[in-house]
Amino acid sequence: MILKTTAVALISIISYVQASPSNPLNHLSKRPFFVLAGDSTTATQSSNGGGWGDGFLNTTLFKGASGRNFGHNGATTVSFRNGGDWGEVLATVKQVRHDHHPFVTIQFGHNDQKPAAKISLSQYTSNLERFVTEAFDAGATPILVTPLSRRNYDNSTGTPSIVMSLANETMGTINAAHHSYATYIDLNQASTRYLNAIGPKNASTYNLNPLDYTHLNLPGSILFGNIVAELIIQELPALERSGYLCVNGKLKEDIDQGIYHLP
Numbered sequence: 252m253i254l255k256t257t258a259v260a261l262i263s264i265i266s267y268v269q270a271s272p273s274n275p276l277n278h279l280s281k282r283p284f285f286v287l288a289g290d291s292t293t294a295t296q297s298s299n300g301g302g303w304g305d306g307f308l309n310t311t312l313f314k315g316a317s318g319r320n321f322g323h324n325g326a327t328t329v330s331f332r333n334g335g336d337w338g339e340v341l342a343t344v345k346q347v348r349h350d351h352h353p354f355v356t357i358q359f360g361h362n363d364q365k366p367a368a369k370i371s372l373s374q375y376t377s378n379l380e381r382f383v384t385e386a387f388d389a390g391a392t393p394i395l396v397t398p399l400s401r402r403n404y405d406n407s408t409g410t411p412s413i414v415m416s417l418a419n420e421t422m423g424t425i426n427a428a429h430h431s432y433a434t435y436i437d438l439n440q441a442s443t444r445y446l447n448a449i450g451p452k453n454a455s456t457y458n459l460n461p462l463d464y465t466h467l468n469l470p471g472s473i474l475f476g477n478i479v480a481e482l483i484i485q486e487l488p489a490l491e492r493s494g495y496l497c498v499n500g501k502l503k504e505d506i507d508q509g510i511y512h513l514p
Contacts, residue, residue: 282352284318288337303438306469328370329370397417474514
């Protein structure tokens with residue numbers, strides 16, 4: 252069981268069960284439609300970006316479940332709204348909500364933390380809360396996602412371990428979920444745990460290019476897309492019980508045991 256982290260340094264681990272209006276009923280009456288909002292670590296693979304989104308949509312959805320990836324290279328919680336991407340997310344929710352149960356995954360942080368963005372941690376958190384409120388109002392179930400770990404390692408102790416460069420954004424995302432009563436999944440903690448287990452040499456095989464330790468190639472998209480699916484199943488098991496969201500069994504076993512896997 253992957254636990255959620257609530258401290259910046261990810262030292263204090265607790266299990267948190269959310270009593271949230273976002274949790275669907277035990278039985279889903281409509282097929283799910285996943286609308287993915289985020290930066291390049293969610294986006295479709297391209298020359299300068301690529302994340303878990305397409306791997307999630309293309310390998311974990313079944314029985315007519317579907318979705319659309321709005322991940323945008325370079326996006327922040329501000330630019331995603333100001334550039335019109337968030338408006339497209341809400342428009343899509345309204346288009347599909349009569350025939351589907353829309354879910355909106357929301358993952359940012361990689362670009363919000365950059366000094367040039369001029370977005371404070373409190374602003375980042377409040378921006379996520381606003382996304383959640385508007386997704387609810389549009390008729391969707393929002394799912395906040397803590398940012399995917401970068402694959403940079405510190406070897407100063409002789410044992411390589413992931414540099415926790417997104418700890419503040421992880422905390423901000425979880426705080427936003429608590430404040431807005433949204434479901435959340437801790438992808439940062441889950442991806443960090445797996446990357447620490449397999450080590451830097453294996454982790455580099457998921458790089459978009461040899462020197463890109465942030466973005467994912469197609470096998471990386473599939474692997475981390477399945478991690479996202481497993482985390483969502485833990486929070487919303489009705490999706491798996493209904494057969495809409497399923498994780499590759501061998502991949503799940505390897506991830507849970509910290510065994511290197513290249514889809």
